[in-house]
Amino acid sequence: MANNKLYKGSLTTIILKLLKEQERMYGYEITQKVKELTSGELVITEGALYPALHKLEGEGLLTVSYQKVNNRTRKYYSLTQKGKEETINKLKELEQFIQQMQLIIQPKLI
């Protein structure tokens, strides 16, 4: 059922946006949240997610904290100040992309 057609760069924007809304999330939670928001249509694979999270952390956009729940350790991510700024940029870029695609794709009005 899942369409699961991601476009390059959109994963980063999704991660940043979710953390903007929620303050603190762990990887597995992000995959579930995306599924929930899109009624199962968009599925984030872990092979894409974890490297993306590590990269964002390496760039100083995310910070990490650990918490043990039911004998399993969760790795929580939060936006840094730099991350908050980048989130705004990424969201703007996405909106521009959507607008540009609609200019190209929209049916011609005669």
Add this chain to the structure above:
Amino acid sequence: MANNKLYKGSLTTIILKLLKEQERMYGYEITQKVKELTSGELVITEGALYPALHKLEGEGLLTVSYQKVNNRTRKYYSLTQKGKEETINKLKELEQFIQQMQLIIQPKLI
């Protein structure tokens, strides 16, 4: 000035959509058309475009014909029947992607 932030796979969709509207286009014309439609905001680089055209031709979605104009040869591309079908799929995928992103990105209504 150009934003030029393309997302993976969108180039193929752009090419197919333009050929759906116009029947017959050559590579350079496609780059100019995209610039024109987006007021210069979206720029398709030739290093991306030509390999993409060759791939679509190889997959049997496009056919080629040549025409000499002002002593310069243009290589015109058109959609095959298979290409027309794939265009519909790609456009549907793009619309789904946009809807899914808006589900994730849209401001929460309280």
Add this chain to the structure above:
DNA sequence: TGACAATGCCTAAGAAATTTAGGTATATTT
């Protein structure tokens, strides 16, 4: 007229993002 921009095609090396296909471990459900 000489140079540069525009038109028109192309390739190849490398970077970046993702897919695919695993691995490890505990908790819960069947």
Add this chain to the structure above:
DNA sequence: AAATATACCTAAATTTCTTAGGCATTGTCA
């Protein structure tokens, strides 16, 4: 007891795109 869900991870390969060229003709402008 076995399968599913939770929770993290990596590595090879693939796909797509960027960067940086090359070649040739025509148009423009100083």
